[in-house]
Amino acid sequence: MSATEMQYQQLDAWxxxxxxxxVKFLQALxxxxxxxxxxxxxxxxxxxxxxxxxxxxxxxxxxxxxxxVKAYGLESITNLIVRRKYGEGKTIALNAHGDVVxxxxxxxxxxxxxxxxxxxxxxxxxxxxxxxxxxxTFATRALESLNAPLKGGVELHFTYDxxxxxxxxxxxxxAQGLTHPDLMIxxxxxxxxxxxxxxxxxxxxxxxxxxxxxxxxxxxxxALQGAVHILNALHALNADxxxxxxxxxxxxHPYLNVGQISGGTNTxxxxxxxxxxxxxxMIPEENPAEVEASIRQTIESxxxxxxxxxxxxxxxxxxxxxxxxxxxxxLAGNQPLVDAIQKHGQTVFGxxxxxxxxxxxxxxxxxxxxxxxxxxxGAGPRTVLESHAKRADERVQLEDVRRAxxxxxxxxLDLLA
Numbered sequence: 001m002s003a004t005e006m007q008y009q010q011l012d013a014w015x016x017x018x019x020x021x022x023v024k025f026l027q028a029l030x031x032x033x034x035x036x037x038x039x040x041x042x043x044x045x046x047x048x049x050x051x052x053x054x055x056x057x058x059x060x061x062x063x064x065x066x067x068x069v070k071a072y073g074l075e076s077i078t079n080l081i082v083r084r085k086y087g088e089g090k091t092i093a094l095n096a097h098g099d100v101v102x103x104x105x106x107x108x109x110x111x112x113x114x115x116x117x118x119x120x121x122x123x124x125x126x127x128x129x130x131x132x133x134x135x136x137t138f139a140t141r142a143l144e145s146l147n148a149p150l151k152g153g154v155e156l157h158f159t160y161d162x163x164x165x166x167x168x169x170x171x172x173x174x175a176q177g178l179t180h181p182d183l184m185i186x187x188x189x190x191x192x193x194x195x196x197x198x199x200x201x202x203x204x205x206x207x208x209x210x211x212x213x214x215x216x217x218x219x220x221x222x223a224l225q226g227a228v229h230i231l232n233a234l235h236a237l238n239a240d241x242x243x244x245x246x247x248x249x250x251x252x253h254p255y256l257n258v259g260q261i262s263g264g265t266n267t268x269x270x271x272x273x274x275x276x277x278x279x280x281x282m283i284p285e286e287n288p289a290e291v292e293a294s295i296r297q298t299i300e301s302x303x304x305x306x307x308x309x310x311x312x313x314x315x316x317x318x319x320x321x322x323x324x325x326x327x328x329x330x331l332a333g334n335q336p337l338v339d340a341i342q343k344h345g346q347t348v349f350g351x352x353x354x355x356x357x358x359x360x361x362x363x364x365x366x367x368x369x370x371x372x373x374x375x376x377x378g379a380g381p382r383t384v385l386e387s388h389a390k391r392a393d394e395r396v397q398l399e400d401v402r403r404a405x406x407x408x409x410x411x412x413l414d415l416l417a
Contacts, residue, residue, distance in 0.1 A: 039074030089152030166363025250356030
């Protein structure tokens with residue numbers, strides 16, 4: 001057995017020996033709610049720093065100014081950086097986000113209980129991505145337990161703005177000059193190593209008509225009927241989107257979804273205003289500016305073609321961009337990460353680990369946009385769907401957490417030895 005192979009086995013053994021501690025660490029993280037919205041996430045950062053301290057990990061607390069957070073639509077954000085410097089060489093950032101979508105309904109387990117049943121831990125963020133707070137922390141500790149000569153360093157980035165787009169999470173840390181790693185691994189959600197992902201454009205459309213009594217509807221302009229006219233035009237775009245396919249494995253075609261709509265004042269009143277929000281997923285080959293211009297044109301043309309009652313006011317539309325998240329495109333420098341994760345994933349999981357794209361969007365793009373090669377890899381099931389991420393009864397198989405921790409630790413050794 002080679003010396004390197006012996007080190008791999010030492011890493012695995014350390015992770016096995018400390019796995020009960022890792023599970024308790026993850027439970028403690030899950031038990032502090034981080035529903036976003038409303039996005040009061042500073043308390044979770046404080047608790048994380050408190051849990052890291054006895055491990056010898058000093059977490060720098062970087063609070064985003066309150067005014068900026070409020071203007072962004074959230075309540076509080078404190079991002080954490082743990083710096084572990086071993087010598088001259090490349091710094092590898094390991095990033096996971098603590099903010100999560102609210103639990104919603106239909107749970108059979110306490111969404112913030114961290115309950116373990118049949119080898120799985122249940123709770124919001126068990127799979128995405130508090131599990132990788134634990135994966136990355138314990139992989140780094142395992143690496144350091146070898147007391148082997150290492151170069152470069154590791155930074156743990158625990159951030160709290162992925163669900164809203166990342167600008168106040170990794171985007172803020174990078175913009176403030178607080179970090180600039182050479183490589184990065186972001187929290188994963190399946191066995192695969194993800195090298196590319198879709199972009200996302202989100203917009204809020206306000207359709208303004210004119211209220212009227214329901215008994216004399218022609219005296220106003222029905223904003224809901226106008227919104228439906230516009231929505232039909234938008235949904236019709238999906239037929240053409242399906243004809244545009246990506247060359248990236250794992251990514252299919254663009255898609256537009258309208259996920260939220262509100263309006264009207266009462267049952268007996270013709271609605272004067274309707275607001276809806278749309279989500280447009282962009283494949284890596286698309287130009288975001290062109291996509292946005294096309295959607296704006298579709299909305300405006302549909303509004304102009306809507307016929308109000310004789311004498312009624314014409315529809316007015318106001319279009320506001322809420323989010324523009326660029327796609328993550330593979331950078332050439334990510335190959336050492338991909339190679340190492342695939343090699344060790346094959347060994348630890350006993351199956352090939354494909355390198356693919358994903359139709360999701362993440363805040364990894366914020367590193368990649370700054371020229372920092374990165375991949376997405378961490379604890380998760382064979383598919384995102386199996387984890388129930390963003391659905392009721394989200395869960396993670398603890399054995400998947402254990403094995404992903406081993407893969408990350410081995411990967412760090414390969415890159416920093």
